[in-house]
Amino acid sequence: MAGAVGSPVGWDADPVVAASARRPPLTERLSADVCVIGLGGSGLAAVEEARRRGLSVIGLDAGRVGAGAAGRNGGFLLGGPAIALGQAAAAWGRPAALELYAATLAELDALAESLGPQIVRRVGSIRLAGLPGEPADAAEEADRAVELADCQAQERLLRANGIAVEGYHGPLGRGLYLPDDAAMNPARRVLAMAACCERGGHGAVLFEDSAMTSLQPGLVRTAGGSVAAGLVVIAVDGRLELVLPELAGRVRTARLQMLAAEPTVTAAAGGWRLPCPVYGRWGYDYAQQDPSGRLFVGGGRDQFAAAEWTPEREPSRPVQGWIERVAARFAGQPVRVTHRWAASVGFTPDARALVTMPRPGVVACGGYNGTGNLIGPLAARAALALGLDGTEPPPYFNRL
Ligand SMILES: Cc1cc2nc3c(=O)[nH]c(=O)nc-3n(C[C@H](O)[C@H](O)[C@H](O)COP(=O)(O)OP(=O)(O)OC[C@H]3O[C@@H](n4cnc5c(N)ncnc54)[C@H](O)[C@@H]3O)c2cc1C
Known part of the structure; x- marks a missing residue:
């Protein structure tokens, strides 16, 4: 590979x-x-x-x-819980979920203040319904429609709770833009x-x-x-x-995987194709483009879930193959991969x-x-x- x-x-x-x-x-x-x-x-x-x-x-x-x-x-600095705000509110109670949301945004402000804009880039983040580009089949198209409705519900919930959010409709597709979020190496x-x-x-x-x-x-x-x-x-x-x-x-260990790719030649007017960190397909796949245009792309764990419940930290061929296809969707063209890696994270019930x-x-x-x-x-x-x-x-x- x-x-x-x-x-x-x-x-x-x-x-x-x-x-x-x-x-x-x-x-x-x-x-x-x-x-x-x-x-x-x-x-x-x-x-x-x-x-x-x-x-x-x-x-x-x-x-x-x-x-x-x-x-x-992935270098995403996202406000809020690991699961959607509505799910967290249902599982832990609304005050706890909202308290965590506020605490993460305060943590992000403090990190940006102490490390500065060279490290913490306050560019926001985009949650996409699906992945950029044409759906590969009818199943992907149908899933994208369901996810778009979920994005719209999330937008209403965030707005109702005073959290900054905008609808996104642009070159990457449709979804949400969260202006408070940030990116970093x-x-x-x-x-x-x-x-x-x-x-x-x-x-x-x-x-x-x-x-x-x-x-x-x-x-x-x-x-x-x-x-x-x-x-x-x-x-x-x-x-x-x-x-x-x-x-x-x-707590249970899972492996998450990523790759890096060379800068792609297409830059949108005024910037690279990805203006900020972007996650799509229910958050399973994600990408950011650094200021030099290099792409950093991860995801695919849900596609091979059984194999990814592992303390191993070497990248695997099936997940890397998936991420490479996802990277091409985010880039809008095939990518030249330079690095592949994996690391362990813990999940709780x-x-x-x-x-x-x-x-x-x-x-x-x-x-x-x-x-x-x-x-x-x-x-x-x-x-x-x-x-x-x-x-x-x-x-x-x-x-x-
Ligand atoms: C591919 C991937 C993408 C991700 N993307 C994002 C993202 O975009 N945004 C986000 O918020 N989160 C993301 N995460 C999750 C996030 O990276 C982790 O939750 C977070 O970094 C955990 O940090 P930590 O300091 O708690 O633990 P770790 O970074 O896991 O640090 C633990 C440290 O402990 C050390 N250690 C372990 N055992 C011992 C020992 N016996 N003695 C001494 N040292 C030991 C290890 O060497 C390691 O340095 C991602 C994770 C992965 C793997």
Whole structure:
């Protein structure tokens, strides 16, 4: 299959990411008030919050900063729950669903403020009914009509609740435009977050290539050293039930896959073909085009669902074949694939993320149901508050 070249993760080809220095592994016995396991967007938010409280913090990652889904995802920064607002309201109660919506938008504002427009591009997002281009068959045409009605219902619901939304009818098809949303290169985002955490005389100390190999009360061990800490925060989304086996059944790992493709030659007047992140076909397929015109496209998990409930992190041929066809629909022409990759995420039975204390002195967060770029940091801060102060997480998280 073409495109399995160079670094497997397309975002890493960005010059800023490619030039970033690695941090050394842990090689000694250290102690801190808080030890955070997992340095994705969630773990780094916990590091930053602990630091803000004046606590000493050590962060450990099995790979580099953003080695997991946080550095490998679609780069969509979307307000709201992982499931549609109406579904979330039915499952968790309307106040909880709306509270989460407001919290994610506030999180996005704060992220944009701290990282700036070079990293967080406030371009909005488009939810399409179906995929761009002519439907391949009658079934696709019928599904698109049903989805368009759903988009219109969503538009009414968002409007009724004061959330900014517009109808979209343009070159890509029909659907919704959500002006508050944003796009990013996710690898750049986590590297910038890590740099913020380390800044200043009392910065956190972060170690890469330092997998936690055992966890005892107050003590984390790695192959090269150990950290004694009053509180351990496990901020791992996918594969969480492998790190904490007692969470099996409450969170389940799935693989999500993406590819990157060379810039396509057709730019719409005033910009590239995709003006902002676009997701279609009930959100299963998604694409964004970065400022250089490169395409980043993912999806297809529902098409091969049984095989994708797996902790494996290698891309698979069937899903990649699907995504390549989807990429051509988003691009409006065949694409030249440069990178293919996959990463793990956690799903929960009721689509609420876990914020829980599975053992004394240990809190964990994860299970963002495929949408953790904003919900993950909220969950990680709620986990820290649970561990340090005993504060109950908000009702849009699952504590038990
Ligand atoms: C292909 C794909 C597309 C996605 N698209 C989007 C999107 O557009 N928008 C969105 O909001 N969400 C998206 N998601 C989901 C989102 O990426 C995740 O929910 C989010 O990044 C999770 O971040 P995290 O920091 O909680 O966990 P992770 O990023 O999974 O980080 C966990 C970290 O823990 C480390 N780790 C694991 N075990 C250990 C151990 N034993 N010791 C030390 N470290 C350990 C890992 O190396 C990893 O760096 C997507 C996910 C994927 C895979």
